[in-house]
Amino acid sequence: MTMRAAHLTWPEMKRLADDGAIALLPVGSTEAHGPHLPLNVDVVIAEEVARRVAERLAAAGRRGVVFPAICYGLTDFAAKFAGTVSVSATATAQYLQEVLCGIASHGFARIGVLNHHVEPAHFKVVHEAAKAAAARCGATIVVPDHRRRPFVERLGDEFTRGGSHAGEYETSLVLAAAPQLVREEVRRNLPELAVDLPGRIKAGARDFHEAGGPEAYFGAPARASAEEGHRLYELLAGFSVDQLLAG
Ligand SMILES: [Zn+2]
Incomplete structure (x- = not known):
């Protein structure tokens, strides 16, 4: 069973910190998808990545x-x-820096920040905040960045x-973790929107409308499957655990 800080008491948390547990902080956003x-x-x-990371850590002793989770960010x-x-x-x-130092202050010497809001400016802030918090609080803070080569090529x-984006x-990923949240009728009928979002952002687009996504999605939701989500x-x-244990 996943250990969730929110459901534990302070003596239980103290034991975990004393035992050298790794703290995992999921980071997302509240954003149209x-x-x-x-x-x-x-x-x-x-949160689902964090849950699976905790599972893999447990399997590795x-x-x-x-x-x-952090539920609001630069969006x-x-x-x-x-x-x-x-x-x-x-x-x-x-805010991120304060949260990370708050976690570190109780003896968690290694913290993994699992950010899955991939807006470039937001991801940059996450990296900077983690760096600043590590310098200030002395903890090792790892931010696995799944956008980096060569790993990113495996994501399709x-x-x-x-x-x-959506x-x-x-x-x-949502079909695999929380299928009840997907509007299936709508999803199946959405036409593919083959837009190069990173390219449009580099070319100066400042929002999804300017980038050519008037409904706040890009790509092919109709092709999605729970099976692909689990993969x-x-x-x-796996990538996050490797980064966490190496960093
Ligand atoms: Zn997203």
């Missing part, structure tokens, strides 16, 4: 404890869609070509 997925997609994904690209809540880079960085074509990739989670969890 097409007409077929809910706002908390990135949180669902980050280590312990992992999953802290409550400018979807800011115009109802329900999306964006927090500035400065505030997000400060769509992820690198721009469907990393397309086949993310929809498969992706195993890859992401």
Whole structure:
């Protein structure tokens, strides 16, 4: 069973820290993800990756404890869609840094930050906040970045070509972890939107409308499957554990 910090008492947490457990902090966003997925997609994904990371750590004789997720972040690209809540880079960085130092202050010497809100400016803030917190608090803080080569190629074509937002990739991950949250009727009928999102962002697009995604999705949600989602989670969890134990 996954150890969740939110469900433990302080003496139980103290024992875990004293035993050298690795703290895991899932990071997501509250953001529009097409007409077929809910706002908390990135949180669902980050928490499921964290759960599987903790499982793998346990199998390797280590312990992992999953802290409550960060559910808000820098989310400018979807800011115009109802329900999306964006927090500035400065505030997000400060908040993350405080949370990480709060965890470290109780003796957790190694912390893994599992970020699955991949908006480039947000991911940059996560890396910077982790670095600043590590310098300030002395803990080792690892941010596995699944966008990096060569690992990213294993996540499939769509992820690198721009469907990393609410397309086949993310929809498969939600179908595997929380299928009840997917609007199946809508999903099955969504046409593919083959947009190079990273390319459009580099070319200056400032939001999903400008990037060519008027419904806040890219790629091919209709091609998604739970099976592909499980395959992706195993890859992401394996990659994260490798990074966590090496970093
Ligand atoms: Zn997302």
